[in-house]
Amino acid sequence: MMPKKQRGQLIVLSGPSGVGKSTVIAELLSERQDIYFSVSFTTRKPRVGEEDGVNYNFVSRETFEGMIDRGEFLEYAKYVDNYYGTSLKVIEEKMEEGIDVLLDIEVQGAAKVKERCPDAVLIFIIPPSFEELSRRLHGRHTDDEAVIEGRLKKAREEYNQIPNYDFLVVNDKVSVAAGEIRAILVAEGCRTKNRMNLVEGV
Amino acid sequence: MMPKKQRGQLIVLSGPSGVGKSTVIAELLSERQDIYFSVSFTTRKPRVGEEDGVNYNFVSRETFEGMIDRGEFLEYAKYVDNYYGTSLKVIEEKMEEGIDVLLDIEVQGAAKVKERCPDAVLIFIIPPSFEELSRRLHGRHTDDEAVIEGRLKKAREEYNQIPNYDFLVVNDKVSVAAGEIRAILVAEGCRTKNRMNLVEGV
Numbered sequence: 003m004m005p006k007k008q009r010g011q012l013i014v015l016s017g018p019s020g021v022g023k024s025t026v027i028a029e030l031l032s033e034r035q036d037i038y039f040s041v042s043f044t045t046r047k048p049r050v051g052e053e054d055g056v057n058y059n060f061v062s063r064e065t066f067e068g069m070i071d072r073g074e075f076l077e078y079a080k081y082v083d084n085y086y087g088t089s090l091k092v093i094e095e096k097m098e099e100g101i102d103v104l105l106d107i108e109v110q111g112a113a114k115v116k117e118r119c120p121d122a123v124l125i126f127i128i129p130p131s132f133e134e135l136s137r138r139l140h141g142r143h144t145d146d147e148a149v150i151e152g153r154l155k156k157a158r159e160e161y162n163q164i165p166n167y168d169f170l171v172v173n174d175k176v177s178v179a180a181g182e183i184r185a186i187l188v189a190e191g192c193r194t195k196n197r198m199n200l201v202e203g204v
Numbered sequence: 205m206m207p208k209k210q211r212g213q214l215i216v217l218s219g220p221s222g223v224g225k226s227t228v229i230a231e232l233l234s235e236r237q238d239i240y241f242s243v244s245f246t247t248r249k250p251r252v253g254e255e256d257g258v259n260y261n262f263v264s265r266e267t268f269e270g271m272i273d274r275g276e277f278l279e280y281a282k283y284v285d286n287y288y289g290t291s292l293k294v295i296e297e298k299m300e301e302g303i304d305v306l307l308d309i310e311v312q313g314a315a316k317v318k319e320r321c322p323d324a325v326l327i328f329i330i331p332p333s334f335e336e337l338s339r340r341l342h343g344r345h346t347d348d349e350a351v352i353e354g355r356l357k358k359a360r361e362e363y364n365q366i367p368n369y370d371f372l373v374v375n376d377k378v379s380v381a382a383g384e385i386r387a388i389l390v391a392e393g394c395r396t397k398n399r400m401n402l403v404e405g406v
Binding site: 126131132164167170171184186190192 | 330333334360363370371386390394395396400405
């Protein structure tokens, strides 16, 4: 008898702007092509190099608010005047098929996901230090000084939510951070509650 | 400022006789030489190929009972007429130094460890099937049929304790099983509660 397939895991990644989350995610997905990366919806404008449907689904405020009204979001939040949200339907289908789903969302959204899906695995990514975060934000050359100051302030606020996360990963070296997240996913798949289907006669 | 070193983790491995635990442990330790493998004390006789101080500290019943009286065990249990026990002192020292400690103990002992050390990580190793377990026990050529039957019966009893374990690993391929345990150790080291020392200003 083939054991029943394990349900896919829901993995939530958060971390301050500038921490290098997208790079870590790209590295992770390059080695775990079986993971489904859920692309969030947002009303903010694309940054240079960002692609619609890849980094985000970029939509208008009207479209987003229509989706809210129709209950299409697992979670959504407003953040610096823009909406960000995660569509529910596709995620549910993938997990049912046994596929792990990765969400890249900010702290408010993560808290809402944990509330609705207590089994979700929450991972927070931090930089080695605030000094290094500031350096990375300046190195991006996409934001002016006031915006960077805002992001650093926001980062400090987000740090207060770290105790709500199951795991904490430091993005010093991208390969190490991605490796730790890979290990977390393997380990979570080994949780007894997720594997009782493999135990005979119990 | 150097962050404070994380305390070492206490990892408990259990699994039925014949599952191949020693092989998995040897594979794990060959790649993680920083792990301290705590050698248990026992009053049972060495099996062919087993070495004193390596597989177990083989002691007499009198010695073992003296250690019980002096409170020297983290846990001990009687199992098929023999004592098995884990000495407390060395483990404490290693963990304090930030070294992960691995214990190979049976289900009664594991439950006692979890009671005394709630942060201990409990991993149960199962074979792909009872049929395969029987095959492995017969292949060992160390026990007669009655002993093997006793081990299989005991294995079925031990399976009832699986829900007390945090993680479940199937030893089908040794390299996969050891790899999963390695991932569990990495992941447990990433737990937020174990890493708050890396967070600035919280």
